[in-house]
Amino acid sequence: MLVASLIVLLGLAYSVVAVQFADVRLSGVVVVPMTAVYVLYEFSMFPLAVFGVAVAYATILALRRWTLLFGRSLLIAGIVAGALVPVAAISLLSAVNPTGPVHVAFVGSILPGVAAYNYSREDRTQRRRDVLASLAGIASLLAVGYMLVNPTTGSLIGTNTPAILVGEHSAVAGARDVAVPTYRYDPALPHWIGTLGLLLGIGVTEGIYARWGVRLTGMAALPLVALFTLQYPAALATYVAGIAIVFALLSVVAHATLVYGRVLLSLGIAIGIVLALGIGAVGPALPGFVLLFLGLLTGVGGYNVHRVPPAERRAALTISGAVFVWFLAGFWAVASNPAVGPTIPVLVVGGLVTVLGLRELVVLEESRPADLGGLRGGVDS
Amino acid sequence: MSRLVETATRRLRSLLGRGSRHRDRLEDVEITIVVSGVRGKSSATRYLYEAFERRGYDVLAKITGNHPKCLRDGEQHPIDREGSVTLxxxxxxxxxxxxxxxxxxxNQAISDYTNWVFNRYFxxxxVVLFTNVRQDHRDTLGRDRxxxxxxxxxxxxEGTRVISGEQDERIRSVLSGELNRRNCPLTHVSLPDSRESIPGAEVVYAVDALIHRVEGEPIxxxxxxxYLEEMDVEWTQLPQGRVFNAASVNDVESTEAIRRSLxxxxxxxxxxxxxxxRDRRARSDAFVSYLDALAExxxxxxxxxxGENTDPFARKADFPVVENEPDADADRVLDEALEGGRPVVLMGNTVAGFMRDVETAIEERVAARQQIEHGPAAGDVGSDDAGPDPIDLDDIDASTAGGGSARDEKDSSQTTSDDVDRRQDGDRPGGERGIAKRPRPAGPTFDDTDD
Structure with missing residues (x-):
């Protein structure tokens, strides 16, 4: 995962430079680097990603034309529409090649929608610049990836961390005649259930934010981490510890430099990726992609905790914990051979986390104003 | 190469120390006031600047919006902005x-996160002054009030004094609940009955309350x-009828305040x-709900x-809608609106070629009317001297009643009257956090200037 991590880090640096010096937003912080990694891993991801963005963009345009939906409603609509393309295509691919990039769909499927939504918010000139800069960024990262994956690097770094791009399942490794043996990702669930869980997770996260104004640690993170935990219990510890470290470091950086927003998010993801690399080198055995995603989700999670005002942080964390437990339980109920079972300690901790999360929700609900029915359309009733 | 490394190192060092240097500067400021809320922030900032400067303070005020500038020593200093606006x-x-x-x-921030970052780091x-809470930036700040x-x-x-001009009791209760959890003493400023009909009066009275609390004497x-006169509104009389351009206020609550006054x-x-x-969809959504309520x-x-994207607006509306293209002729639209004999209120968005054309059309018609009535040397533009006597509009306006009979500062139920006195008993010499009352400097006082 060294090469994949390097590509993500370079992509993050590119997005920071692009937004700081050229006012180009690259359709979202992680879209360019993660797309590059996906494409290097499986070449067919490129047309899928382009098609997914196009479908999501067309959906958003249609909704803008026919409805007055705005903001995050449009974003979610774009994500759902954009996810259908890669998910459907990867279902097909996985039927042909069961060891292929099935799990890529879980994270990759939301990126087309995110990109399309960000493009739809820009004017034509800015959008053109953004699309061109995104494509240039992806092309450059693909070139870097192609050069870095070769028999020499494969033998030098292939086994230091779990392999992704130099691994035996990677398309670029095949093209460059490199095939480092690596962990095989055996999903415990049909991937469509995982994707459904991911979309449900987005719905739950957004619903909680809409009703109580509390941001959880990530839009899609909780079902994903639950999914990983189902097979690799170490994923949860990695995620929790990673969030704590990223949050602490980002707080120090923000305090020292006043940096905020996309730059801080990029930095958070970079820290998360480096932490994941470290765990990959010396920590528990986890597949490369799982670690890479955990690094990404950890970075986003640490940043999200940082962006929540201090008075709401406890609620954000405990509710996130409870939502994670619900997804873990849900996935466990339909999983074929989960690594985590309903042991007494798991049930006790899970129950405690659920109770704490529910208690926060009850407190938030009680503090909501009782009657706002009179605020109709800005006119007092 | 070494120069490049040197420059990069210097910049990194500068970046790493930026936070502490900024905090040092903020520490040296006697009182920092943030003007937050939705409508009237620039006006409130200007009023505060004028009030403190009139009393001899060395004041720096930063106004954002379409014409960002800093005010210092009676001079305006435009702020250069290139590319995206950042904190x-x-x-x-x-x-x-x-x-x-x-x-x-x-406070220039338009999302929950950047609002927090602005207050916390920048x-x-x-003291924080909330002008009011209205439906704007709904896509980034929140879907409803x-x-x-x-x-x-x-x-x-945590612990920051807040003075709020918001008048709606339900929104006040939200503010009280949230601020109470942060141990923020909160003062709700209420309007006298006689001033409730002036749109934006809450901004003026909130500023007045803040000056009173910090300086000991109100404006x-x-x-x-x-200031209240600046806020007041009246119809512009045209030969074909009356018109008012309320488009610059953007949000539905402010538009409604103006409509009620008119x-x-x-x-x-x-x-x-x-x-x-097209890029203000949340606003379109708010206006269709607002007009539905008015139609009801x-x-x-x-x-x-x-304008752009009128179809979904017309589809969602429960009232008849006449649609026009963005490049519609301003005179024609104005004539069509006026032909029913009802006074016309322009609303929604102001930054558009059509709206500039309408402004021009109105000005030309006002001039034509004055020429007809008084000859070329006509009186004030916009005066409504020919307007009919006011009538009682209780049937549509009953809900505006309420509020104190005299101007009062009502502390929220969560805060106690001790909050007011803590100013003298707080940790810092002379008062509570950040409201350290300093000796008034020599120089012109407010009363001197005013009288």
Whole structure:
């Protein structure tokens, strides 16, 4: 995962430079680097990603034309529409090649929608610049990836961390005649259930934010981490510890430099990726992609905790914990051979986390104003 | 190469120390006031600047919006903006202008996160003034007024004094609940009955309350009256009827405040002309709900919409809508709106070619009317001297009643009257956090100037 991590880090640096010096937003912080990694891993991801963005963009345009939906409603609509393309295509691919990039769909499927939504918010000139800069960024990262994956690097770094791009399942490794043996990702669930869980997770996260104004640690993170935990219990510890470290470091950086927003998010993801690399080198055995995603989700999670005002942080964390437990339980109920079972300690901790999360929700609900029915359309009733 | 490394190292070192240097500068400021809320922030910032400067303080005020500038020593200093607007300009402006005694910053943030970042890292306010809570930036700040109130309140640092001009009791309760959890003493400013009909009066009275609390004496007098006059509205009389351009206020609550005020001038039913922008979808959504409510109350019978994406607006509306393209002829649209005999209110968005054309059309018609009535040397533009006597509009306006009979500052139920006295008993010499009352400097006082 060294090469994949390097590509993500370079992509993050590119997005920071692009937004700081050229006012180009690259359709979202992680879209360019993660797309590059996906494409290097499986070449067919490129047309899928382009098609997914196009479908999501067309959906958003249609909704803008026919409805007055705005903001995050449009974003979610774009994500759902954009996810259908890669998910459907990867279902097909996985039927042909069961060891292929099935799990890529879980994270990759939301990126087309995110990109399309960000493009739809820009004017034509800015959008053109953004699309061109995104494509240039992806092309450059693909070139870097192609050069870095070769028999020499494969033998030098292939086994230091779990392999992704130099691994035996990677398309670029095949093209460059490199095939480092690596962990095989055996999903415990049909991937469509995982994707459904991911979309449900987005719905739950957004619903909680809409009703109580509390941001959880990530839009899609909780079902994903639950999914990983189902097979690799170490994923949860990695995620929790990673969030704590990223949050602490980002707080120090923000305090020292006043940096905020996309730059801080990029930095958070970079820290998360480096932490994941470290765990990959010396920590528990986890597949490369799982670690890479955990690094990404950890970075986003640490940043999200940082962006929540201090008075709401406890609620954000405990509710996130409870939502994670619900997804873990849900996935466990339909999983074929989960690594985590309903042991007494798991049930006790899970129950405690659920109770704490529910208690926060009850407190938030009680503090909501009782009657706002009179605020109709800005006119007092 | 070595020069490049040297430059990079220097920049990194500068970046790493930026936070502590900025905090040092903020520490040196005697009082930092952040003007937050939705509508009237720039006006409130200017009023505060004028009030403190009149009393001899060294004041730096930063106003954002379409014409961002800093005010210092009676001079305006435009803020250069290239590319995206970021919060970093607050650090830069304070660094460039030097530390004042009183720093007044208009909060330029439009999301819950950036509001919090602004207060936490860039301003560290002693006092926050909320002008009001209205539906604007709904896509980033919150879908409704409750969510917006929540987002604004949650952005206030623990223990900071807040003075709020919001008048709606339900929104006040949201603010009180959120700020109470942060141990933020909160003062709700109420309007006298006689001033409730002036749109934006809450901004003036909130400023007055803040000055009173910090300085010990309110603005009062003719200056206060002058500010209120600035806020007051009246119809513009055209040969074909009456018109008012309320498009610049953007949000539905402010538009409604203006409509109510105008309704008292013999206009129970109006003809709205709404300009829609493609990139302001949340606003379009708010206006369709608003006009639905007005139609339900009988305050409108139909609406004219101009601009981009009028179809979904017309589809969602429960009232008849006359649609027009963005490049519609302004004179034609105005004539069509006026032909029913009802006074016309322009609303929605103001930054558009059509709206500029309408402004021009109105000015030309006003001039033509004056020429007809008084000859070339006509009187004031916009005066409504020919307007009919006001009528009682209780049928559509009953809900505006309420509020104190005299101007009062009502502390929220969560705060106690001790909050007021803590100013003298707080940890810092002379008062509570950030409201350290300093000896008034020599120089012209407020009363001197006013009288």
């Amino acid at each position: 970093y300009e607050n650090e830069r402006e304070l660094r460039e202008h030097g530390t004042p005694e009183v720093l007044i910053l208009e 301003a560290d306010p002693d 409750t969510a917006i109130a929540q987002a604004l309140a949650r952005s206030v640092p 009062g007098g003719r200056v206060l009256e002058g 309704a008292r001038q013999n206009a129970p039913v109006i003809e709205p002309v709404v300009y829609l922008r 109350d009988g305050a409108i019978e139909r609406a004219h919409v101009v």
